[in-house]
Amino acid sequence: MTPPDFFYSPNAYSLGIIEQRAITCQCCDQVRDFYYTGGLYCKAEVDTLCPWCIADGSAAEKYSGSFVSDFEGLNPGPTGLGPPMSPSSMEQVSSHTPGYASWQGDVWLGHCGEACIFLGYVGSKELAPVWAEVRDDAVASGWGEDTIQHHMHKDGDMTGYLFQCQHCGKHRLHVDAN
Ligand SMILES: [Zn+2]
Ligand SMILES: [Zn+2]
Structure with missing residues (x-):
């Protein structure tokens, strides 16, 4: 059976957030070939957990949990601060989308009034092509613009998390460290 895709985390399989491994899912009690390596905040x-119980919302509902630790408080848009992140997009992320692996708890960014799409883990090298778009986020992160632009490795002690707006395509960046 082909496992479900996730709109808000389209690379969940290639990133190892969901791995191919035989398990018995704690939520649906089915033997499944795919395993969610991350956690549920509950x-x-x-x-x-299997990816099916994430996609259909049954795991989040059964355990009253969320797959994301926090949503960004800001609501930027192309012309400055925009409308708040829509509750429906936040619900899709918190209840139907696997979380990503983070140091301090995953924070989900938004843009143009909705949650962004999580693309993956990045370092300075991966950020180079989109640096102009994410520079403001790098400065605002407080981890040091120069460090993020030149000295961050995606497998190091400081990690970038790259998002993209589902409407205007702008890239956004969250950074944290151990
Ligand atoms: Zn399941
Ligand atoms: Zn946007």
């Missing part, structure tokens, strides 16, 4: 102990 009170229960949940560590064996």
Whole structure:
């Protein structure tokens, strides 16, 4: 059976967020060939989930959990601050999209009034082609523009998380470190 795709995390499989591995899913009790390597923020102990229970929202509902730790408080748009992130896009991310691996808890960015699409983990090299778009986010991150532009490696102790707006295509960047 082909596992579900995720609009807000289209690279979930190639990034290893979901791995091919035989498991018995804790939520649906089915034997599945795919395993979610990340976590669900909730009170229960949940560590064996299949991607189907993420996509259809059953895991988030059953355990009253969220796959994202926090949403960005700002709501930037092409002309400055825009409308708040729509509740429906936040719900798609928190209840139907696998989280990404982060140091301090995953923060999900938005743009043009909706949650952005998570593209993957990046360092300075990967950011070079989109640097002009993400420079403001790098400065605002407080981790140091020069460090992020020249000395960050995607497998290092400081990681960039690259997002893209689903409407205008602008790239956005979140950074954290261990
Ligand atoms: Zn399941
Ligand atoms: Zn946008």
